[in-house]
Amino acid sequence: xxxxxxxxxxxxxCRICVDACPMDVIRFDEENNKAxxxxxxxxxxxxxxxxxxxxxAIYVDPLRDPQVPPAW
Amino acid sequence: MAEKRLxxxxxxxxxxxxxxxxxxxxxxxxxxxxLAEKNYCGKTGSSHYARDIMIFKEEWxxxxxxxxxxxxxxxxxxxxxxxxxxxxxESYPRFRDLVDWGVPFYLNDEFGDTSTGLVSYAIGSPAPxxxxxxxxxxxxxxxxxxxxxxxxxxxxxMIARRKVLKSGATIIDRIMLTDLIKKNGRVxxxxxxxxxxxxxxxxxxxxxxxxxxxxxxxxxxxxxxxNAGEGVTMGYRAGADLSGMEFxxxxxxxxxxxxxxIDGPIAEIGAKKDRVTNGLGEEFMDxxxxxPTNILWPIEVHKGNGPIYHEAYGMDREKFKDALDKYxxxxxxxxxxxxxxxGLDIFKDRFQQYMGFVGSTWAGxxxxxxxxxxxxxxxxxxxxxxxxxxxxxxxxxxxxxxxxACVTGYRAGINAAKFAxxxxxxxxxxxxxxxxxxxILTPLERKSGFQPDHVLLRIQQTILPYExxxxxxxxxxxxxxxxxxxxxxxxxxxMQATDSHQxxxxxxxxxxxxxxxxxxxxxxxxxxxxxxxxxxDYPRRDDKNWLKWVRVKQDEKGQMQLSTEDVPRKWQxxxxxxxxxxxxxxxxxxxxx
Numbered sequence: 065x066x067x068x069x070x071x072x073x074x075x076x077x078c079r080i081c082v083d084a085c086p087m088d089v090i091r092f093d094e095e096n097n098k099a100x101x102x103x104x105x106x107x108x109x110x111x112x113x114x115x116x117x118x119x120x121a122i123y124v125d126p127l128r129d130p131q132v133p134p135a136w
Numbered sequence: 137m138a139e140k141r142l143x144x145x146x147x148x149x150x151x152x153x154x155x156x157x158x159x160x161x162x163x164x165x166x167x168x169x170x171l172a173e174k175n176y177c178g179k180t181g182s183s184h185y186a187r188d189i190m191i192f193k194e195e196w197x198x199x200x201x202x203x204x205x206x207x208x209x210x211x212x213x214x215x216x217x218x219x220x221x222x223x224x225x226e227s228y229p230r231f232r233d234l235v236d237w238g239v240p241f242y243l244n245d246e247f248g249d250t251s252t253g254l255v256s257y258a259i260g261s262p263a264p265x266x267x268x269x270x271x272x273x274x275x276x277x278x279x280x281x282x283x284x285x286x287x288x289x290x291x292x293x294m295i296a297r298r299k300v301l302k303s304g305a306t307i308i309d310r311i312m313l314t315d316l317i318k319k320n321g322r323v324x325x326x327x328x329x330x331x332x333x334x335x336x337x338x339x340x341x342x343x344x345x346x347x348x349x350x351x352x353x354x355x356x357x358x359x360x361x362x363n364a365g366e367g368v369t370m371g372y373r374a375g376a377d378l379s380g381m382e383f384x385x386x387x388x389x390x391x392x393x394x395x396x397x398i399d400g401p402i403a404e405i406g407a408k409k410d411r412v413t414n415g416l417g418e419e420f421m422d423x424x425x426x427x428p429t430n431i432l433w434p435i436e437v438h439k440g441n442g443p444i445y446h447e448a449y450g451m452d453r454e455k456f457k458d459a460l461d462k463y464x465x466x467x468x469x470x471x472x473x474x475x476x477x478x479g480l481d482i483f484k485d486r487f488q489q490y491m492g493f494v495g496s497t498w499a500g501x502x503x504x505x506x507x508x509x510x511x512x513x514x515x516x517x518x519x520x521x522x523x524x525x526x527x528x529x530x531x532x533x534x535x536x537x538x539x540x541a542c543v544t545g546y547r548a549g550i551n552a553a554k555f556a557x558x559x560x561x562x563x564x565x566x567x568x569x570x571x572x573x574x575x576i577l578t579p580l581e582r583k584s585g586f587q588p589d590h591v592l593l594r595i596q597q598t599i600l601p602y603e604x605x606x607x608x609x610x611x612x613x614x615x616x617x618x619x620x621x622x623x624x625x626x627x628x629x630x631m632q633a634t635d636s637h638q639x640x641x642x643x644x645x646x647x648x649x650x651x652x653x654x655x656x657x658x659x660x661x662x663x664x665x666x667x668x669x670x671x672x673d674y675p676r677r678d679d680k681n682w683l684k685w686v687r688v689k690q691d692e693k694g695q696m697q698l699s700t701e702d703v704p705r706k707w708q709x710x711x712x713x714x715x716x717x718x719x720x721x722x723x724x725x726x727x728x729x
Contacts, residue, residue: 083176086184086362088310088331088637103637105589108354108361109395111470112179115290126393126474130593132355134391135490135602136437 066107074121147341152181154519154541155347161549169305178297185359188535211528230542334636342556356492364644379523380500382658508548529667585632588641
């Protein structure tokens, strides 16, 4: 569900996804110079990170978790 | 954890398009400007996800009277026509500003051309048969009276960011401001924290501009899920009046694929044969020949005829994908891939959709005059956070939200800079600073308590279901209010933040609880139906009692005060007309069905 993975091999440490996230889900691991998923439950499935990632390292699943109560 | 003190002339809170416009204009008017954004300015707010901007220009053949009568008809005679006129007349100059900043726009006819151009788009009422445009899969055709330009660049807001920086304004990212600082009845700054490193921020300013967007509950539309309305609610707590908060809206969502709102693309570039059916397989949309799926779907489901299905068979997948890829460059996500990942084959199977409640509208928020001043000195509001009442209980035109963001931002920039020039900076007292620190940081100090995830879900369960704020009833509004009051009294003072990220969540929830209470109480107060505002217990428009705006404010004792202001007689339309003629946009509710 939500943001599933940032592929460590593909991540080039550019931090674009960190800035792109409007929910502060992604943080930067300075030691390893990689972006990491820190707060997945706040992911709103906007795909900014996946769309912006220049190396295609990110995969977002289209359903949120926890799920939002449906209207009916 | 450090404590930062900053000083500036104009503080802009929120870095979407309205905030960027304010910052640039205030800076160009000679003020020192700080723009504080809780995310990253350039990738935030609804603006990042918006696709269109409305443009009115008489030289292009737009007829002012026709536009206004459309706005008025859709807004059902309670729109603020002064604001509507300002937004129309200033739309083109602001559009030109965006072009000068370097924001590209698509030409409609040549999809893919990134030169500046116009889109013949649609607003309004049922249209003559010859009009070719169908919007959003509804069987209704629309009269084409105006133009909307489509952004030609997904990263348009990064262009706005660069413009802000070029103007000499300072941007501070990941700073969430939660509370206004007041002295002698005037707003003199704001306080908050850095959501990543937890540093406390106190920013003193001669004028503060709220540009934090609408107030939502992370519900249906991904574009405003980060907007928890902090600006609106901090303005409310500072004593400012709000207007139009009883009106809300919904967005269609593909069930099981929660971000995809595929309807626009299907209608614009996809299937010729798409249709929406109820659970019985009937095309109920044709029964009521007008706009709002917003309220039609929930009513259909409420009657026991759900769920709602969308059939869009007969589209060529590759062709559609090709068109969608171009379309996506304007704003949206990779929808086909998302549908694939969700296991939905919309080219073969019908799929379920629902209409999910989002939150406050484009025209509801902090009440402002035409200088964008709120009712508290030193405090301004722009964009979706501002209460201009220019649309009333519906949405007047595609792209009008972006347009009003630019127009109000520009006006606020000029006027806030002027206010700053003529004012002296007041210092916040040490007691005030201590009290704010306490308000902001207490959740971090708790060793136990209610977690943000839990409380957010409880709020969503209370306010998002269709029967609460879409098909409304006094009893259900009261019931929801009982729960929200409980959250306020019991959860809020016991919420725990384990780090600065969770502190952000706690303060968003604090805002959502205040916002939910405001939206429920104002909805209870308006005892009629109008536009998308549908009260099952009052299913008709009540022209005798409700050609009024609802205003809400917090008094000195912290109590919510509701009041009304009459819509000026000259804006009430022709009261002698029969009901059906006065309200040609029937919504299929209550006695009208």
